[in-house]
Amino acid sequence: MTVHGTEDIISKRSKAYAQLKTDLDELPMNKLYQLLQDEPGLLRRPIIIDDRRMQVGYNEDEIRRFLPRKIRKMELAEAQRKADMI
Template sequence: MTVTVYGLDCGSTRKTKQWLEKIGVPFVERNILKEPLTVSELQGILRMTLDGTEGIVATRSKAYKDLDLDIDELSLQELMELIQQHPRLLRSPIIVDEKRLQAGYQEDEIRQFLPRKTRKTQWLNWSMNHLPLMES
């Protein structure tokens, strides 16, 4: 499983990379300012998101506000071309593997990128320390 971190040089991207390194999850990083996503890559990301463009566009970003956008007025093709020209419109980081996508750093959700065996081991360790013991 290859995890890819698409991001800007920001705190959330740094936290994501540190977390993945600490846990030992291999990843590939791509700075979207230096190498913007292609339309095809954006389409692939959009196929994975549950919230469509709202899940990946940073509507509170300075770039979004400066462009004075109304996403609903743009066609999907126009939006993808705009994102290529202004990569800061994307939330950062966007973390993907073959099956999952997460936009932004959220510590409780990033665990989905742990290998299943690791998640199971962590759950067992946590439950042994936090769940009450059953009395016979």
């Protein structure tokens, strides 16, 4: 579901990645899966998935897309109400 494959979910700034002595691009997928199970710190967090979308990493605006539309509309109305009070 990512544009650049597994590269998009690997945290290259993590301590686990810095200590890695393996080139992830050279690993077969089954070995990469095993490595990620053994070293979950290699994954960027959070990873949020629904039936249509995937969000990797923290971005507040993009994460809000996962809230139901009804909730987003209520929050927008509340923000607008507060803005009108100023």
